[in-house]
Amino acid sequence: MLEQAMKDQVISVFSNLEQNYTLKVEVSESHKNKTELLQLLEDVASCSDKITLEVEAGSALEFTILKNNEDTNIAFRAVPTGHEFTTLLLAILNLDGKGKNIPDTAIIDKIKQINVPVQLKSYISLTCTNCPEVVQALNLITLFNPNVQHQIIDGAINKDEVDALNIQAVPSVYANGEALHVGRASLGELLSKLEKQLGVSGNVTAQGATKNYDVVVVGGGPAGVSSAVYSARKGFKVAIVAEKVGGQVTETVSIENMISVPKTTGAELSANLMKHLQDYPIDVLENRMVESVKLENGIKKLSTSLGEKIETPALIIATGASWRKLGVPGESEYIGSGVAFCTHCDGPFYKDKKVVVVGGGNSGLEAAIDLSAIAKEVTVLEFMDTLKGDQVLQDKLSTLPNVKIITNAQTLAVDGDGAKVTGIKYKDRVSEQEHEIITDGIFVQIGLKANSGAFADVVETNRMGEILIDATCRTNVAGVYAAGDVSVVPYKQIVIAMGEGSKAALSAFEDQIKGLQLAG
Structure with a gap:
């Protein structure tokens, strides 16, 4: 089923596996997708001597992943081809403690605080570009908390179940039988919704002392990444705080107006943005949001959704925009x-x-x-x-x-x-x-609306919520800058956001140099 070129890639991906994994299949003899599933899993298992395939008779179609013969609580009621093939590979890598999507300690601690049994079900489509991000995030929650079980369910194979639930959009996530979320979401957003629905607390205020940086960038889209990279290149100690690196770009299927890059996708561009960040000593704080900002003697004091405290003299707001809703009854x-x-x-x-x-x-x-x-x-x-x-x-x-x-x-x-x-x-x-x-x-x-809510009481905005800036990305508050779609800059385009992000970083650098000169 897998072409040799793809097999070679999978062999490379699994070359450093340390633990043993079993793909345990339960499938009825007459299931129309049986042959397709077994061929796929046989090919995957053939790519590593650490992976074996075990097949048993069942009433439907499902397979689970065992680690060293123990259940990992991750199950697929699907044939994970298309966009979900990566989900299968990443699930095994994550179980082995590998993969660039492994969250930081603060997020892991937050996951571990779920102290009640949870059965997650994510209904997906193999053609859905938003589904893998959600499914992979739920797998991470399962990985770090034994109280959580997760089933990935292909709506096309399990149509009766989908129809019974009146599901008309994917991904649709259920927790203990109750609707939890629909559509694209980051790990942080899903975790917060799960905590709220379960009535558990996930605050991590005991993470330690306040973190201090020369520059803090809020937002992980093109503008935010550009700001962080430019700031790091100036020698600043930099942190970028974001729900997800890539931001709104991750929702874009095809990008054909990135000058010098004739064609790419949102997923590819987001991956490249993260790769560029990792070339520099930048603290990437994903899966959280800045909830409040206070100004004190020129210092910007930020509080995140994880309860963290961050301080900086230079704040660059690059939180972008999100889909605007109608705001009418029934929506x-x-x-x-x-x-x-x-x-x-x-x-x-x-x-x-x-x-x-x-x-x-x-x-x-x-x-x-x-x-x-x-x-x-x-x-x-x-x-x-x-x-x-x-x-x-x-x-x-x-x-x-x-x-x-x-x-x-x-x-x-x-x-x-x-x-x-x-x-x-x-x-x-x-x-x-x-x-x-x-x-x-x-x-x-x-259209879109500016994600400026957390900063509305700090900087000036227009009636549409866009942050007012001058030609150098400076706001009305010294040491606070804004770049990209969250600002009033016209033409909400990726290349413009990148330019605005670099401009904001250069303005912050110029202001800090002037401040040092004046202080000296």
């Missing part, structure tokens, strides 16, 4: 049950169904084009009187017979039957008449 209630944000992940659930795309900018038009190949009918709702997307996208849309465009449409509410979306209400802004569209799914594509 939050039906996220994952008809309301979605990612067409690549959730589009397949709407094959031959009716869908609505809210938003007529580039992201909305691209979503409509993607969905037109899957759905029976696509309706685009745009608030303004004309579409705002690029003309090339509008031209493409005009050739699609199953796409309808409605402008001057103000979304009023999302309707549902208690289990799933049934329709969407909007008002014609010209006639003032209200209308309802009967639909199976709603994809929200109305």
Whole structure:
């Protein structure tokens, strides 16, 4: 099943395994995916003398990973090909104490504080680009806490179960039978949600003394990484605090406007950003957020979601932006049950169904084009009187017979039957008449909002929450800078964010040099 080139890569990946692993399969003789699963696992096992395959008769299709003949609490009810093949390999590496995704001590301690039994189930699709990050994060929680069990469930193979739960978006995560999360998420976010649902505390305030740095960068996207690298190259002691290195970039499937790099993906670029950080003595503090900032005699005092205390004279805010929500009745209630944000992940659930795309900018038009190949009918709702997307996208849309465009449409509410979306209400802004569209799914594509909430009381922002900066990325507060999508800089693009990040770092360097000169 695996081509020789792929086998050679897997052999290299597993060359330093220290413990023994068993892929224990339980599968019914008649299961249609039996042959595919066994061929895959036989190929994986053949890549290392530390891995063996054991097959038993079962009632469905499932395999678990044993370490030195002991259950690791990680199970796959799936044939982990596609995006999830990496998840299988990484699970074995992580169990062996290897892999660049292993969290720092503070996160591990937080995981260990879960003191009640937890059964996690993550429902995934092999075509979902967001699923591996979530599944791999849940595997890490399982790895560091014996109270936790995790099943990775392919919705296509276990369709009856998915239908019974009315799952219409992936990844969908359940904890002890209750919905926990839908969509992309970092390890830190999942851990916080799990603690809240279980009613356990995971504060790590006893981690030690306050950490001090010359420069602290908040945010791990292109702007944040650029800031950290430039600051480190100036000889500063630097920390970068982020939910995940890569930030919003990790949600991007294809990137074709990175000058000198004709084509890449969000996953590849994020990996390269992390690799660049690791070339310098930068403390990468992932899986946490800055919750508050206090100013005292020129020092910025930060508190993180882990309870950590960090101090610095120079703070660079590069927290980027996130998908904007409609903010109408019914939207939050039906996220994952008809309301979605990612067409690549959730589009397949709407094959031959009716869908609505809210938003007529580039992201909305691209979503409509993607969905037109899957759905029976696509309706685009745009608030303004004309579409705002690029003309090339509008031209493409005009050739699609199953796409309808409605402008001057103000979304009023999302309707549902208690289990799933049934329709969407909007008002014609010209006639003032209200209308309802009967639909199976709603994809929200109305742009981004600045992630500036933790800093709103520290620096000036505009009405949209973007941090006000001058041409050098300086804010109204001395020693505080902002870069990238969280700021007012126009044109939210990766290359612009990288440039702004380096500019912020250079401004911080210049200010600190001036400060030393004045002090001297």
